Amino acid sequence: MPSAVGETAEQSAVKRKRQEIGDKSKKRRKSVGGNDDDNDKLSQIQTLESEILESRKHYNNIVLLIEIAGQKTGDLETPLTAAESLCRVFVQLLASGSLVKKKDVSEKDATVIAWLRERYGAYKEVLLSMLQDKALGFKALTLAMALLKVEAQHLEGKDESTFPQVFFRDIVGALLQSPVEQLRQEFYDTFVAEYDDIRFYTFQGIADFLTDRDHLASEDVRNKVFGMLLRIDDIPGSSEELTDFYIDAPQKKKHPLYSLAQHKKQAQEAWLAFINLGLSKEQRKKILEIMAISIAPWFAKPELFMDFLTDCYNTGGSISLLALSGVFYLIQERNLDYPDFYKKLYSLLDADILHSKYRSRFIRLLDTFLGSSHLPAVLVASFIKRLARLALNAPPSAIAVIIPWFYNLFKKHPLCTFMMHRVPRSKEEKDLIETEGVVDPFLPDELDPMATNALESCLWEIVQLQSHYHPNIATIAKIISEQFTKQSYNLEDFLDHSYGSLLEAEMIKNIRKPPVVEYMIPKKIFTKVGPASVPEEKDSLLVSLWDFESS
Structure with a gap:
């Protein structure tokens, strides 16, 4: 049957495949009669996946699976099942080299490879959109990170694994915009805290994300970025500790992932990109509170904080108290010259200093100074x-x-x-x-x-x-x-x-x-006990005071 005017061959093939699947589904419902719609959808997804893996002529099933995975309905099992099926499909395609364009490939195969790579990109977009949903986000994160690892090994067609920086940057950007706080915590606990290369490229992804001002119009997004940066506080002691990699370790010994200085450089750029956006009062306090412990040690050049810390130190109040430890860190580690340091320190001893919640921190530093x-x-x-x-x-x-x-x-x-x-x-x-x-x-x-x-x-x-x-x-x-x-x-x-x-x-x-509070408990407090002829019963002190004042 000829296709409609303006309709591509791909769209016609998709429609025919949908009609075939619909006819098969009708036959199954007629023969079984007891299966509900959910079981029918799941069996349909399994059929589409098995057909893709059997023959190249069923590649159009990928489009159908992407549509099912991207559906926004109340049913969660169906899109998740479709996403898992697609992950298995693309893992096998990547491992077999079906997405790698080789030199001697024919024009027809090159077209198929280009089409598969476009579908692969569409599937990744579906996974990134799932990260915005609380019910789908955790599974989508697992699938995305699994796909990242396989892509690093096979997509470029090289013997050495290459970290997929573009895909990972998109994952980081989606996580920073996700409303699910637990998902960011899961990402940090499972990947960032465990693998040095993930932490390295996470800093890089945050810096790239902060260059796009459209993302940062919302104060909520900026708070999420701030929360992610605060979590990454496990600072390696030396380059020899950089041994845990999620993707296969680079073969080049001079690779940036093996250099602690390069790790610090990425962290420094991410923090500076965030601070240059402008800080709220609470963010400024939090940064000053952990400056000497979790932020300045990440910097290859901590002296870049010199103006920021001295300005905060000269502000007065609680801001000065919090900036004190950072100023001392620069004096001790980077020989910061602050001629009036003790004069300024003395000025912090005001009426509120001993009532401040930062009193213990201040006294510890004062004891050091x-x-x-x-x-x-x-x-x-x-x-x-x-x-x-x-x-x-x-x-x-x-x-x-x-x-x-x-x-x-x-x-x-x-x-x-x-x-x-x-x-x-x-x-x-x-x-x-x-x-x-x-x-x-x-x-x-x-x-x-x-x-x-x-x-x-x-x-x-x-x-x-x-x-x-x-x-x-x-x-x-x-x-x-x-x-x-x-x-x-x-x-x-x-x-x-x-x-x-x-x-x-x-x-x-x-x-x-x-x-001994009182040797005799009075029977009455505001009134007299009785006649004065009873010496063992005396009036309360309050009544005695009133009699004294009235006399």
Whole structure:
């Protein structure tokens, strides 16, 4: 029967194949009578697959399977079954070299090969679209990665495997746009965290994805990219550790996959591409929080973060606290020159520092910065005095770590101990203090820690803390007034304290003698008990107070 006007031979063949399959299905339904539509579709898919593998004349069945796999219906089993069948078909075609164009191939075979490669591309597009669906995405990811491995081995027709960068870049792009967060986690756990080449090309795929601004119009997509970058934090220690490959290891020993510097370069380009897009406040905080641990070590040139970190450090508030570790990393690892570092560090000691949720991180860094015995005693004394003044309004959990840290600083900087034992030198000086009091020479508003006169002051604030309402804090504060027989305190034992931990410690404490609150329980609280002739029954303290005020 002649084809319709404008209809290609391929379309006519597809229509004839559909009609043949439909006739066979009708016959099966008539003969069996009990099969439902789902079983009929699955058997149809199996028939199409077996016919493709039997003979080249049934290649048009590939088009039908692609259409079935791409159907958007409530039935999930049918498209998944079709996708699995296509995967087996193309794996066999790739392995047999049916998609590789050879030099001496005939024009007819070349046309067939070109047609198969187009169908192969259409099938990959179907798999990528499935990654956007929660029910189909996990199976589609497995099929796509299996196909990636076979394609690397056979599609180019070479003896050595070649990583299919274009297909993998499309997979990464589809995952970054997928609404299924668990799918990205599965991709990381199964492939990125396990294989060095997958991690290498994932960074490359993210960088390529970020160059297309159309993808990044949505803030949601940018958050997904950020989440994927944050997951990749397992940094190899050396090039010798780069041995786990998903695709066959390259034969060339100078291949970029064997170079740790090249891995860092890919990570650096991906991170810089994301940061250059502009960061939200939460993203900036998260990057600063893990900068020295998970991001800067990935960079071949961490000094590229110099302007970013110094700007954040000069911002103030919690941003400065978080940027502190990154600035210190560059100072330590890349010799960053920051002349006013201690002056800026001193400015961070404000009224909110001991109430911040980043307090423990800050104190750890502060202990590192002031730990050197080569620092001037005047500088160290300024930090001690400033924090002692702030401790008067600090929560108990903060005071519990500050005072042991003071103890350690006094052991490292003996010249600062004059702040603890400053007593009147003469009787006239003592009489003057008793009659007129004393003015603390410390200058709390001075911005330069070298000019605060802290070393001429004394730690009267710690003496006040020895009468703190919390008994544990009062006990800890007394260590400054006792002999320094202990070498040092381990700050980690005090950093995790909070209101909850302090309260729990009090609740589980063994009380030897219960405290006496009141020796007699009153019968009435707001009114008088009775006539005054009954001496053993007394009014409550509240009633007694009212009588006192009214008299």
